[in-house]
Amino acid sequence: MSLLETLKWRYATKRMNGTKVPAEKIESILEAIQLTPTSYGLQAFKAIVIENEALKEQIFTEACQQPQIKESSHLIVFAAIKNVDAKQADDHIQLIADTRGIPAESLAGYRSMLELKVAENEDRNFIWTSKQTYIALGIAMVAAADVKVDATPIEGFNPSALDKIIGLSEQNLGSVTILALGYRDDANDRLATAPKVRKSKESLISII
Numbered sequence: 001m002s003l004l005e006t007l008k009w010r011y012a013t014k015r016m017n018g019t020k021v022p023a024e025k026i027e028s029i030l031e032a033i034q035l036t037p038t039s040y041g042l043q044a045f046k047a048i049v050i051e052n053e054a055l056k057e058q059i060f061t062e063a064c065q066q067p068q069i070k071e072s073s074h075l076i077v078f079a080a081i082k083n084v085d086a087k088q089a090d091d092h093i094q095l096i097a098d099t100r101g102i103p104a105e106s107l108a109g110y111r112s113m114l115e116l117k118v119a120e121n122e123d124r125n126f127i128w129t130s131k132q133t134y135i136a137l138g139i140a141m142v143a144a145a146d147v148k149v150d151a152t153p154i155e156g157f158n159p160s161a162l163d164k165i166i167g168l169s170e171q172n173l174g175s176v177t178i179l180a181l182g183y184r185d186d187a188n189d190r191l192a193t194a195p196k197v198r199k200s201k202e203s204l205i206s207i208i
């Protein structure tokens with residue numbers, strides 16, 4: 001399948017059939033998340049994988065009453081770092097230096113640009129880091145479709161309830177989206193065969 005055919009095949013699955021996604025497919029989706037480009041390359045988020053049925057049940061009851069939570073094989077919670085601090089900036093500089101075999105000091109200019117983020121308050125940091133999670137969410141959806149795994153991006157949940165259940169606040173993290181992974185339930189998902197609803201290219205895209 002070409003990329004465009006894959007994008008036409010995927011849809012935000014409303015009902016899943018509970019079939020487990022094989023570990024190697026989950027691995028490839030997680031590797032795509034790892035490869036996601038982010039601003040400054042900082043990767044200021046975490047992807048938390050949940051397979052445990054009791055935990056999914058608790059999330060369904062307390063944070064998100066959407067059927068995919070229970071019917072999925074895995075959930076991936078995208079959680080953004082709330083406060084970008086100097087240590088994260090330094091660690092990132094060190095990672096670049098080590099990976100590319102260059103002195104950290106040669107990245108002083110880059111480090112001072114990161115300092116602008118460190119200096120911002122938590123609210124602004126979280127808006128910025130949350131945006132990065134959407135890039136990872138998008139890439140993960142495409143990666144899932146590439147290995148013929150269905151996925152539902154979910155924003156309709158109670159983030160503070162979810163943060164509490166999986167202990168995110170004490171890790172300087174806040175949940176932003178959930179990606180449910182599994183397989184479509186053709187018999188019960190009326191959207192499985194529904195045509196895609198999209199604006200025309202003419203109205204969406206403007207070439208100037």
Ligand SMILES: Cc1cc2nc3c(=O)[nH]c(=O)nc-3n(C[C@H](O)[C@H](O)[C@H](O)COP(=O)(O)O)c2cc1C
Pocket residue numbers: 010011012013014066152153154155156157177196
């Ligand atoms: C960021 C984001 C959040 C979404 N939240 C939900 C959600 O909470 N529940 C749901 O069933 N679908 C959710 N959707 C799915 C969209 O409604 C769906 O992607 C859109 O209507 C386009 O349809 P398609 O993905 O099936 O092509 C979300 C999609 C995105 C990108």
